[in-house]
Amino acid sequence: MRSFLPAYELRAPASFQTALELLAREPGIWKPLAGGTDVMVLFEAGKLPHRKFLSIWKLPELRGMEVSPAHFTLGALTTYTEIQAHPVLQKEFPLLCRAAAETGGIATQNRGTLAGNIANASPAADSPPALLIYDAELELVSAGGSRWVPYNGFHTGYKQMLLRPDELIRRIRLPLRKDAWRQYYRKVGTRKAQAISKVCFAGAALVAGDEIRDVRIALGSVAPIVLRCTQTEAALKNQRLSAATPEAAREALAREIAPIDDMRSSAAYRLRVAQNLLAEFIAQIGNGGRSHR
Numbered sequence: 001m002r003s004f005l006p007a008y009e010l011r012a013p014a015s016f017q018t019a020l021e022l023l024a025r026e027p028g029i030w031k032p033l034a035g036g037t038d039v040m041v042l043f044e045a046g047k048l049p050h051r052k053f054l055s056i057w058k059l060p061e062l063r064g065m066e067v068s069p070a071h072f073t074l075g076a077l078t079t080y081t082e083i084q085a086h087p088v089l090q091k092e093f094p095l096l097c098r099a100a101a102e103t104g105g106i107a108t109q110n111r112g113t114l115a116g117n118i119a120n121a122s123p124a125a126d127s128p129p130a131l132l133i134y135d136a137e138l139e140l141v142s143a144g145g146s147r148w149v150p151y152n153g154f155h156t157g158y159k160q161m162l163l164r165p166d167e168l169i170r171r172i173r174l175p176l177r178k179d180a181w182r183q184y185y186r187k188v189g190t191r192k193a194q195a196i197s198k199v200c201f202a203g204a205a206l207v208a209g210d211e212i213r214d215v216r217i218a219l220g221s222v223a224p225i226v227l228r229c230t231q232t233e234a235a236l237k238n239q240r241l242s243a244a245t246p247e248a249a250r251e252a253l254a255r256e257i258a259p260i261d262d263m264r265s266s267a268a269y270r271l272r273v274a275q276n277l278l279a280e281f282i283a284q285i286g287n288g289g290r291s292h293r
């Protein structure tokens with residue numbers, strides 16, 4: 001039985017500015033706490049050095065979703081349940097809804113947030129492949145101001161990211177333009193639900209006749225970060241779909257990803273599954289279908 005719960009301090013400021021000032025005064029000391037579904041597990045397991053927690057759960061500046069002509073914007077605290085329920089996300093960003101539906105169980109979906117998934121920086125997280133496909137951008141805010149950064153490139157290495165210790169993710173923005181793309185998402189885990197990914201695949205392609213005009217591929221659990229597979233994309237872009245297409249793509253993917261052996265799976269299994277998912281994606285875009293699995 002584990003039972004590790006040292007003394008800790010929790011602040012839950014009513015104002016966004018107060019929260020940012022606290023982070024600015026003691027950067028890295030205050031650990032932001034959103035839904036807590038990662039933080040509380042790590043804390044109780046003795047894997048967090050922090051003893052000071054900053055609850056951001058009640059800050060209205062981090063909530064809400066809005067649609068403009070160019071973007072769909074989600075507040076940092078948007079939960080998986082809220083993502084699945086939004087009609088515009090269902091229509092325009094089905095891969096994100098699929099990822100939300102595949103994340104944990106109902107309790108985790110009610111409490112876990114999109115920014116929490118991003119900032120937890122797990123290479124096995126389920127939303128990031130969809131965010132990469134959709135060219136997501138993140139708004140990072142500190143007491144000194146705010147900046148938008150592309151999500152592609154935000155994670156720089158295992159558990160490393162561009163977020164400074166005095167910053168919060170405030171919003172996630174998705175350009176509205178992928179509706180005509182054929183889209184595919186599949187998570188492979190030990191079970192159909194409540195499982196951490198062995199491999200997670202998101203793909204989208206713009207196909208005209210039998211030609212792949214453009215393509216996006218992103219995978220989780222195959223590298224130290226969730227990866228946009230640009231070399232595999234290059235092997236497919238502007239190619240005609242033929243019997244040889246899947247094999248050429250499988251070879252490109254094998255050169256690009258670097259899965260590891262760990263307690264959840266082996267490198268060889270992950271590579272094989274990633275290649276099979278790629279072949280399934282190619283077969284489905286060839287059939288003209290929109291598969292979100």
Ligand SMILES: Cc1cc2nc3c(=O)[nH]c(=O)nc-3n(C[C@H](O)[C@H](O)[C@H](O)COP(=O)(O)OP(=O)(O)OC[C@H]3O[C@@H](n4cnc5c(N)ncnc54)[C@H](O)[C@@H]3O)c2cc1C
Pocket residue numbers: 031032033034035036037038039040041056062076077102103104105108111112113114115116117118119120124125126127163167168169170194195196197
């Ligand atoms: C039973 C269970 C099942 C799960 N299943 C899955 C799964 O299938 N797939 C999956 O991907 N994940 C899964 N998770 C992990 C977790 O639920 C998600 O990563 C979730 O999105 C985390 O969000 P949160 O709001 O709970 O984050 P928290 O635990 O509150 O925070 C996570 C990290 O993000 C930081 N953070 C949070 N919000 C912000 C912000 N706005 N700005 C800056 N930093 C911030 C925190 O400081 C912390 O480092 C599971 C967790 C549990 C307990």
